[in-house]
Amino acid sequence: MTSVASSPNPSTDRPAAGPLPKAELHLHIEGTLEPGLAFALARRNGVELPYATEDELRRAYSFADLQSFLDLYYALMAVLRTEDDFADLAHAYLARAKEQGVRHAEIFFDPQAHTARGVAIGTVIDGLARALDAAEETYGISTRLIMCFLRDESAESALATFEAARPYLHRITAVGLDSAEVGHPPVKFREVFALAKEAGLKCVAHAGEEGPPAYVWEALDVLGVDRIDHGVRSMEDERLVARLVADQVPLTVCPLSYLRLRVVDDLADHPLPAMLDAGLLVTVNSDDPAYFGGYADDNFTAVRDALGLDGATLRRLARNSFRASFLDEPTRERYLKEIDAHEAAAGQDGAHGA
Numbered sequence: 001m002t003s004v005a006s007s008p009n010p011s012t013d014r015p016a017a018g019p020l021p022k023a024e025l026h027l028h029i030e031g032t033l034e035p036g037l038a039f040a041l042a043r044r045n046g047v048e049l050p051y052a053t054e055d056e057l058r059r060a061y062s063f064a065d066l067q068s069f070l071d072l073y074y075a076l077m078a079v080l081r082t083e084d085d086f087a088d089l090a091h092a093y094l095a096r097a098k099e100q101g102v103r104h105a106e107i108f109f110d111p112q113a114h115t116a117r118g119v120a121i122g123t124v125i126d127g128l129a130r131a132l133d134a135a136e137e138t139y140g141i142s143t144r145l146i147m148c149f150l151r152d153e154s155a156e157s158a159l160a161t162f163e164a165a166r167p168y169l170h171r172i173t174a175v176g177l178d179s180a181e182v183g184h185p186p187v188k189f190r191e192v193f194a195l196a197k198e199a200g201l202k203c204v205a206h207a208g209e210e211g212p213p214a215y216v217w218e219a220l221d222v223l224g225v226d227r228i229d230h231g232v233r234s235m236e237d238e239r240l241v242a243r244l245v246a247d248q249v250p251l252t253v254c255p256l257s258y259l260r261l262r263v264v265d266d267l268a269d270h271p272l273p274a275m276l277d278a279g280l281l282v283t284v285n286s287d288d289p290a291y292f293g294g295y296a297d298d299n300f301t302a303v304r305d306a307l308g309l310d311g312a313t314l315r316r317l318a319r320n321s322f323r324a325s326f327l328d329e330p331t332r333e334r335y336l337k338e339i340d341a342h343e344a345a346a347g348q349d350g351a352h353g354a
Ligand code: HPA
Pocket: 028, 031, 066, 073, 178, 179, 180, 206, 209, 257, 287, 288
């Protein structure tokens, strides 16, 4: 991928602009485990995978719904055992993210999915932090960590996880809520989110992915979240849309995830344009890119092609990503200026990607 002003664009004789600078705000680090790395880590750790080859594993990436994806997502985590494994996983993601124009990444991890297998929470956080500490210098990407609680586990388990993470809270910017949504409303986690707030952390939650708009209301009013992850089903509730617009609550939408989890059969049916028209602060993200067929810029390209979004709309989505981030104001402004520079370098509406 070219960088700004690095090589001429034959169609315009202007410098090629490369992918739009963007922030990735909805990215599960465990969902970046590519088959090649899964097999390499399995060999390194003596873990037997129930697939003979990378191709055979890739063929298993055909999902009917969220649960069928989660089953494979948790099973493959068996290869993640040591601090080095978590560092290698994060390095692999950051290298790909750089190629996709990601300038800032707020990264989810699922500690309970590892502690349940006997991997200490410190192993997970120290491994990830080692890669993230090098991210700015090695990849030019600023990062934050978001610790998610698995909502299909108990409230007590979330509380125990938060207490186990206390020595590492200086590494963590926010807490989140993920995994199987339906039947596990946000209110179940009222207590642990209150503790996180007391400790000065930001709060986000998956809501309105498969669950109803009522879960989005609860995430806002009971948990007091700063962002909603997915939130697409909010569109079923006019009053909720009005609230999200009035408060400019960011929604981290993941188009390829929606397609691969069969919420829509065709990306052309994705409600992203209606969400933008409604005035929602929408961002585009990759969720679990190794499983859903694309990283950050792949998602931008997919919605551009399927929904006919023009360059101005893509830049609006990229600007939203920085506005919705937990960055400090000067850094946010610096990144927003990079989008202005990208627009000037692209020099034409619709120029996007390499
Ligand atoms: O898309 C998701 N939804 C809920 N939980 C998850 N955990 C990883 N990815 C997801």
